Amino acid sequence: MTKWDKLLIVFVLVASLLGLYYVKGIASNNSTKYILIEVDGEQYKKISFGNNMIGETIEVKTEYGYNKLEIGDGRVRIIEADCPDKLDVKQGWISNPGQVIVCLPNRLVVEIITENNEDKELDYMSY
Amino acid sequence: MSRIKKIIFLALLVALGLALSIIESTIPVPFIAPGAKLGLANIVSLITLVIFGFKSAITVAILRSITFTLATGNFSSLFYSLSGSVLSVIVMFCIYKYFSSYFSLIGVSIFGAIAHNVAQISVASIIMENIKIFSYLPIMSLTSLFTGYFVGLSSIFITDKFKKVLNKALY
Numbered sequence: 404m405t406k407w408d409k410l411l412i413v414f415v416l417v418a419s420l421l422g423l424y425y426v427k428g429i430a431s432n433n434s435t436k437y438i439l440i441e442v443d444g445e446q447y448k449k450i451s452f453g454n455n456m457i458g459e460t461i462e463v464k465t466e467y468g469y470n471k472l473e474i475g476d477g478r479v480r481i482i483e484a485d486c487p488d489k490l491d492v493k494q495g496w497i498s499n500p501g502q503v504i505v506c507l508p509n510r511l512v513v514e515i516i517t518e519n520n521e522d523k524e525l526d527y528m529s530y
Numbered sequence: 531m532s533r534i535k536k537i538i539f540l541a542l543l544v545a546l547g548l549a550l551s552i553i554e555s556t557i558p559v560p561f562i563a564p565g566a567k568l569g570l571a572n573i574v575s576l577i578t579l580v581i582f583g584f585k586s587a588i589t590v591a592i593l594r595s596i597t598f599t600l601a602t603g604n605f606s607s608l609f610y611s612l613s614g615s616v617l618s619v620i621v622m623f624c625i626y627k628y629f630s631s632y633f634s635l636i637g638v639s640i641f642g643a644i645a646h647n648v649a650q651i652s653v654a655s656i657i658m659e660n661i662k663i664f665s666y667l668p669i670m671s672l673t674s675l676f677t678g679y680f681v682g683l684s685s686i687f688i689t690d691k692f693k694k695v696l697n698k699a700l701y
Contacts, residue, residue, distance in 0.1 A: 407632040411640060415675050422668030 436500060438479050441512040443467065452477050468509030479513060481506070539696070540578070540586055547574035547594040551611075552601060569643055569677045575619050576639055576685040577692060584623045591615040606657075613653045614646040621645035635689070636682030643678035644671050 440447045442465050450456065452474070460482070461472045470491065471483035478498035481491040486508040494504050497515055504513040550570040557568065571594060579587035595615055599608040622642040625633060633641075647670040655663040 404636050405632065405634050407629075408634055408637040408640075411633065411637050412675060412679070415640065415644065415671055419668040419672040419675070422671070426665040426668060 435517050436477065437516050438472075438474070439512075439514045439516050440472070441514070443510040450474070463509075463511060465509070465511075467511070468506070470506055470509055470511050472513065479515070480504070481513065484509065535699070536582070536586075540582065540590055543574050543578050543590050544593045544597065547571045547590065548597045548601060550574065551594065551598045555602070567677070569646065569674070569681055571615070572618065572639065572642055572646065572678075572681045573685050573688065575615060576622060576635065576642065576681065577688055579619060579622055579626060580635070580685070580689050581692060581696065584619075584627075587619050587623065588616060591619045609653050609657065610650050613649040617649035618642040618646040634682070635686045636679055639682030639685060640675060640678035643674035643681065647671060647674050 436452050438448075438450045438452070440449070440461075440463060442463065447463060447465070448461070450461070456474045457476050459474045461474070463470045463472065469483075469485045470481055473480055473482045475496065478496040480496045481494070481504055484492055484506060486506055491504050491506040491511070491513075497504055497513075500515050500517045502515050505511070550573070554568050554570045574594070575587055575591050578590045592612065592615075595608060595612040598611055599605060619642070622638050622645070625638045625641045630638070647667065651663055651667055651670065655661050
Protein backbone atom coordinates (compact mmCIF):
# COMPACT_ATOMS: atom_id res chain seq x y z
CA MET A 404 0.00 0.00 0.00
CA THR A 405 1.60 3.22 -1.17
CA LYS A 406 1.19 6.82 -0.11
CA TRP A 407 -1.05 7.41 -3.12
CA ASP A 408 -3.35 4.58 -2.09
CA LYS A 409 -3.89 6.24 1.25
CA LEU A 410 -4.47 9.58 -0.45
CA LEU A 411 -7.03 7.94 -2.75
CA ILE A 412 -8.84 6.34 0.19
CA VAL A 413 -9.00 9.64 2.07
CA PHE A 414 -10.17 11.46 -1.05
CA VAL A 415 -12.95 8.96 -1.80
CA LEU A 416 -14.00 8.97 1.86
CA VAL A 417 -14.28 12.76 1.94
CA ALA A 418 -16.01 12.90 -1.46
CA SER A 419 -18.58 10.27 -0.45
CA LEU A 420 -19.34 11.95 2.85
CA LEU A 421 -19.76 15.29 1.10
CA GLY A 422 -21.97 13.56 -1.46
CA LEU A 423 -24.08 11.99 1.29
CA TYR A 424 -24.47 15.37 2.95
CA TYR A 425 -25.45 16.95 -0.36
CA VAL A 426 -27.97 14.21 -1.18
CA LYS A 427 -29.50 14.56 2.25
CA GLY A 428 -29.90 18.28 1.55
CA ILE A 429 -31.72 17.55 -1.71
CA ALA A 430 -33.93 14.91 -0.14
CA SER A 431 -35.16 17.18 2.63
CA ASN A 432 -36.14 20.21 0.57
CA ASN A 433 -39.73 20.81 -0.41
CA SER A 434 -39.44 21.36 -4.12
CA THR A 435 -41.38 18.22 -4.98
CA LYS A 436 -44.25 18.97 -2.59
CA TYR A 437 -47.35 20.69 -3.90
CA ILE A 438 -50.48 22.20 -2.47
CA LEU A 439 -53.51 21.04 -4.36
CA ILE A 440 -56.64 23.13 -3.92
CA GLU A 441 -59.87 21.53 -5.06
CA VAL A 442 -63.30 23.09 -5.11
CA ASP A 443 -66.34 20.87 -5.63
CA GLY A 444 -64.11 17.98 -6.71
CA GLU A 445 -62.35 19.93 -9.42
CA GLN A 446 -58.82 21.25 -9.36
CA TYR A 447 -58.81 24.94 -8.55
CA LYS A 448 -55.10 25.62 -8.19
CA LYS A 449 -51.82 23.78 -7.74
CA ILE A 450 -48.98 25.55 -5.95
CA SER A 451 -45.43 24.37 -5.31
CA PHE A 452 -43.61 25.33 -2.15
CA GLY A 453 -40.65 27.67 -2.40
CA ASN A 454 -38.83 30.26 -0.38
CA ASN A 455 -40.55 33.07 -2.26
CA MET A 456 -43.94 31.65 -1.27
CA ILE A 457 -43.44 31.85 2.52
CA GLY A 458 -45.99 34.22 4.01
CA GLU A 459 -48.03 34.45 0.83
CA THR A 460 -51.79 34.27 1.13
CA ILE A 461 -54.17 32.89 -1.42
CA GLU A 462 -57.84 33.79 -1.58
CA VAL A 463 -60.26 31.19 -2.83
CA LYS A 464 -63.49 32.87 -3.82
CA THR A 465 -66.04 30.65 -5.42
CA GLU A 466 -69.80 30.38 -5.65
CA TYR A 467 -69.72 28.13 -2.57
CA GLY A 468 -67.90 30.52 -0.25
CA TYR A 469 -64.72 32.29 0.67
CA ASN A 470 -61.49 30.94 2.20
CA LYS A 471 -58.06 32.44 2.68
CA LEU A 472 -54.94 30.25 2.79
CA GLU A 473 -51.54 31.10 4.19
CA ILE A 474 -48.42 29.32 2.96
CA GLY A 475 -45.54 28.77 5.34
CA ASP A 476 -42.21 27.00 5.15
CA GLY A 477 -43.32 23.71 3.62
CA ARG A 478 -46.76 23.92 5.25
CA VAL A 479 -50.12 25.51 4.66
CA ARG A 480 -53.14 26.54 6.73
CA ILE A 481 -56.45 28.35 6.34
CA ILE A 482 -56.61 31.63 8.20
CA GLU A 483 -59.99 32.96 7.17
CA ALA A 484 -63.24 31.37 6.15
CA ASP A 485 -66.87 32.36 5.90
CA CYS A 486 -68.16 28.96 6.86
CA PRO A 487 -70.15 28.74 10.12
CA ASP A 488 -68.02 26.59 12.42
CA LYS A 489 -64.51 27.39 11.05
CA LEU A 490 -63.27 23.83 11.48
CA ASP A 491 -60.75 24.36 8.70
CA VAL A 492 -59.24 27.36 10.47
CA LYS A 493 -59.06 25.47 13.76
CA GLN A 494 -57.23 22.57 12.14
CA GLY A 495 -54.08 24.65 11.73
CA TRP A 496 -51.01 23.83 9.71
CA ILE A 497 -50.59 20.73 7.52
CA SER A 498 -47.17 19.81 6.15
CA ASN A 499 -46.91 16.12 5.26
CA PRO A 500 -47.90 14.62 1.91
CA GLY A 501 -51.35 13.11 2.17
CA GLN A 502 -52.65 15.49 4.82
CA VAL A 503 -55.83 17.38 3.94
CA ILE A 504 -57.87 20.31 5.17
CA VAL A 505 -61.53 20.06 4.28
CA CYS A 506 -64.10 22.84 4.42
CA LEU A 507 -67.31 21.00 3.76
CA PRO A 508 -69.73 23.97 3.55
CA ASN A 509 -67.53 25.63 0.93
CA ARG A 510 -66.76 22.32 -0.82
CA LEU A 511 -63.04 23.07 -0.46
CA VAL A 512 -60.27 20.50 -0.13
CA VAL A 513 -56.67 21.52 0.41
CA GLU A 514 -54.26 18.65 0.06
CA ILE A 515 -50.49 18.26 0.09
CA ILE A 516 -49.24 15.95 -2.65
CA THR A 517 -45.89 14.85 -3.98
CA GLU A 518 -45.09 14.19 -7.58
CA ASN A 519 -42.11 11.93 -7.35
CA ASN A 520 -42.63 8.24 -7.62
CA GLU A 521 -40.08 7.31 -5.01
CA ASP A 522 -42.36 8.31 -2.20
CA LYS A 523 -44.88 5.73 -3.28
CA GLU A 524 -44.45 2.31 -1.83
CA LEU A 525 -42.44 -0.09 -3.91
CA ASP A 526 -44.00 -3.22 -5.25
CA TYR A 527 -40.88 -4.95 -6.40
CA MET A 528 -37.20 -4.25 -6.50
CA SER A 529 -34.60 -6.30 -8.32
CA TYR A 530 -30.85 -6.07 -8.82
CA MET B 531 2.93 -19.59 -23.41
CA SER B 532 1.13 -21.75 -25.90
CA ARG B 533 -2.21 -20.57 -27.13
CA ILE B 534 -4.17 -23.57 -25.97
CA LYS B 535 -2.81 -23.37 -22.45
CA LYS B 536 -3.70 -19.69 -22.29
CA ILE B 537 -7.23 -20.44 -23.42
CA ILE B 538 -7.56 -23.13 -20.77
CA PHE B 539 -6.37 -20.79 -18.05
CA LEU B 540 -8.73 -18.04 -19.18
CA ALA B 541 -11.61 -20.53 -19.21
CA LEU B 542 -10.69 -21.53 -15.67
CA LEU B 543 -10.70 -17.89 -14.66
CA VAL B 544 -14.14 -17.38 -16.21
CA ALA B 545 -15.41 -20.39 -14.28
CA LEU B 546 -13.82 -19.10 -11.10
CA GLY B 547 -15.39 -15.67 -11.58
CA LEU B 548 -18.78 -17.25 -12.28
CA ALA B 549 -18.55 -19.36 -9.13
CA LEU B 550 -17.54 -16.34 -7.06
CA SER B 551 -20.43 -14.29 -8.50
CA ILE B 552 -22.94 -16.99 -7.64
CA ILE B 553 -21.54 -17.47 -4.15
CA GLU B 554 -21.54 -13.75 -3.49
CA SER B 555 -25.12 -13.36 -4.69
CA THR B 556 -26.22 -15.81 -2.00
CA ILE B 557 -24.44 -13.89 0.76
CA PRO B 558 -26.85 -11.45 2.40
CA VAL B 559 -25.46 -7.93 2.29
CA PRO B 560 -24.59 -6.47 5.67
CA PHE B 561 -24.82 -2.87 4.47
CA ILE B 562 -27.77 -0.52 4.37
CA ALA B 563 -27.70 -0.04 0.62
CA PRO B 564 -29.45 -2.71 -1.44
CA GLY B 565 -27.36 -3.78 -4.40
CA ALA B 566 -24.07 -3.42 -2.58
CA LYS B 567 -21.93 -6.46 -3.16
CA LEU B 568 -18.59 -7.73 -2.02
CA GLY B 569 -17.23 -7.67 -5.57
CA LEU B 570 -15.45 -10.99 -5.24
CA ALA B 571 -15.59 -11.46 -8.99
CA ASN B 572 -13.50 -8.34 -9.32
CA ILE B 573 -10.57 -10.34 -7.91
CA VAL B 574 -10.69 -12.47 -11.04
CA SER B 575 -10.78 -9.44 -13.34
CA LEU B 576 -7.83 -7.88 -11.55
CA ILE B 577 -5.73 -11.06 -11.61
CA THR B 578 -6.43 -11.59 -15.30
CA LEU B 579 -5.50 -8.00 -16.00
CA VAL B 580 -2.21 -8.26 -14.17
CA ILE B 581 -1.14 -11.65 -15.53
CA PHE B 582 -2.67 -11.92 -19.01
CA GLY B 583 -3.21 -8.30 -20.03
CA PHE B 584 -6.06 -6.07 -21.12
CA LYS B 585 -7.57 -8.07 -23.98
CA SER B 586 -7.84 -11.25 -21.96
CA ALA B 587 -9.24 -9.37 -18.97
CA ILE B 588 -12.03 -7.78 -20.97
CA THR B 589 -12.85 -11.11 -22.63
CA VAL B 590 -13.06 -12.80 -19.24
CA ALA B 591 -15.22 -9.98 -17.88
CA ILE B 592 -17.70 -10.17 -20.78
CA LEU B 593 -17.86 -13.97 -20.72
CA ARG B 594 -18.35 -13.96 -16.96
CA SER B 595 -21.26 -11.52 -17.23
CA ILE B 596 -22.95 -13.59 -19.94
CA THR B 597 -22.48 -16.89 -18.12
CA PHE B 598 -23.69 -15.33 -14.90
CA THR B 599 -26.86 -14.20 -16.66
CA LEU B 600 -27.33 -17.70 -18.04
CA ALA B 601 -26.73 -19.23 -14.63
CA THR B 602 -29.17 -17.02 -12.74
CA GLY B 603 -31.71 -16.60 -15.52
CA ASN B 604 -32.22 -12.94 -14.71
CA PHE B 605 -31.92 -11.20 -18.06
CA SER B 606 -32.14 -7.63 -16.78
CA SER B 607 -29.03 -8.18 -14.71
CA LEU B 608 -27.02 -8.69 -17.91
CA PHE B 609 -26.79 -4.97 -18.65
CA TYR B 610 -25.85 -4.11 -15.10
CA SER B 611 -23.12 -6.68 -14.74
CA LEU B 612 -21.83 -6.26 -18.30
CA SER B 613 -21.48 -2.49 -18.13
CA GLY B 614 -20.06 -2.61 -14.64
CA SER B 615 -17.41 -5.21 -15.28
CA VAL B 616 -16.36 -3.85 -18.67
CA LEU B 617 -15.94 -0.28 -17.41
CA SER B 618 -14.13 -1.40 -14.29
CA VAL B 619 -11.68 -3.44 -16.37
CA ILE B 620 -11.04 -0.47 -18.67
CA VAL B 621 -10.45 1.89 -15.75
CA MET B 622 -8.29 -0.60 -13.88
CA PHE B 623 -6.22 -1.16 -17.03
CA CYS B 624 -5.60 2.60 -17.46
CA ILE B 625 -4.62 3.01 -13.80
CA TYR B 626 -2.50 -0.14 -13.81
CA LYS B 627 -0.67 0.74 -17.01
CA TYR B 628 -0.05 4.44 -16.57
CA PHE B 629 -0.11 4.99 -12.80
CA SER B 630 1.22 1.71 -11.40
CA SER B 631 4.25 3.55 -10.03
CA TYR B 632 1.87 5.50 -7.79
CA PHE B 633 -0.88 3.05 -6.91
CA SER B 634 -0.55 -0.50 -5.69
CA LEU B 635 -3.14 -3.12 -6.61
CA ILE B 636 -5.28 -1.82 -3.73
CA GLY B 637 -5.62 1.59 -5.37
CA VAL B 638 -6.24 -0.03 -8.76
CA SER B 639 -9.00 -2.18 -7.31
CA ILE B 640 -10.65 0.78 -5.54
CA PHE B 641 -10.71 2.62 -8.86
CA GLY B 642 -12.23 -0.47 -10.46
CA ALA B 643 -14.90 -0.79 -7.79
CA ILE B 644 -15.89 2.87 -8.13
CA ALA B 645 -16.01 2.57 -11.93
CA HIS B 646 -18.19 -0.52 -11.51
CA ASN B 647 -20.65 1.43 -9.35
CA VAL B 648 -20.71 4.44 -11.66
CA ALA B 649 -21.46 2.23 -14.67
CA GLN B 650 -24.20 0.30 -12.89
CA ILE B 651 -25.86 3.41 -11.57
CA SER B 652 -25.73 5.04 -15.01
CA VAL B 653 -27.34 1.98 -16.57
CA ALA B 654 -29.94 1.86 -13.80
CA SER B 655 -30.81 5.51 -14.33
CA ILE B 656 -31.18 4.92 -18.08
CA ILE B 657 -33.32 1.80 -17.63
CA MET B 658 -35.53 3.33 -14.94
CA GLU B 659 -35.47 6.75 -16.63
CA ASN B 660 -34.78 8.35 -13.29
CA ILE B 661 -31.72 10.50 -12.69
CA LYS B 662 -32.29 10.48 -8.96
CA ILE B 663 -30.74 7.03 -8.71
CA PHE B 664 -27.43 8.89 -8.68
CA SER B 665 -28.13 9.90 -5.10
CA TYR B 666 -27.08 6.34 -4.38
CA LEU B 667 -23.56 7.00 -5.61
CA PRO B 668 -22.01 8.35 -2.38
CA ILE B 669 -23.12 5.43 -0.28
CA MET B 670 -22.06 2.98 -2.96
CA SER B 671 -18.62 4.57 -3.32
CA LEU B 672 -18.26 4.45 0.44
CA THR B 673 -18.90 0.72 0.46
CA SER B 674 -16.73 0.20 -2.62
CA LEU B 675 -13.88 1.72 -0.62
CA PHE B 676 -13.97 -1.20 1.79
CA THR B 677 -14.71 -3.92 -0.75
CA GLY B 678 -12.09 -2.47 -3.12
CA TYR B 679 -9.49 -2.51 -0.39
CA PHE B 680 -10.04 -6.18 0.40
CA VAL B 681 -10.25 -7.17 -3.26
CA GLY B 682 -6.93 -5.43 -3.85
CA LEU B 683 -5.34 -7.05 -0.83
CA SER B 684 -6.41 -10.53 -1.85
CA SER B 685 -5.34 -9.88 -5.44
CA ILE B 686 -1.84 -9.01 -4.26
CA PHE B 687 -1.56 -12.32 -2.45
CA ILE B 688 -3.16 -14.33 -5.24
CA THR B 689 -1.06 -12.89 -8.08
CA ASP B 690 2.16 -13.88 -6.30
CA LYS B 691 1.02 -17.46 -5.86
CA PHE B 692 -0.65 -17.63 -9.25
CA LYS B 693 2.48 -16.53 -11.10
CA LYS B 694 4.45 -19.36 -9.46
CA VAL B 695 1.78 -21.90 -10.38
CA LEU B 696 1.69 -20.59 -13.94
CA ASN B 697 5.44 -20.83 -14.31
CA LYS B 698 5.40 -24.44 -13.12
CA ALA B 699 2.46 -25.39 -15.30
CA LEU B 700 3.59 -23.77 -18.49
CA TYR B 701 7.32 -24.04 -18.76
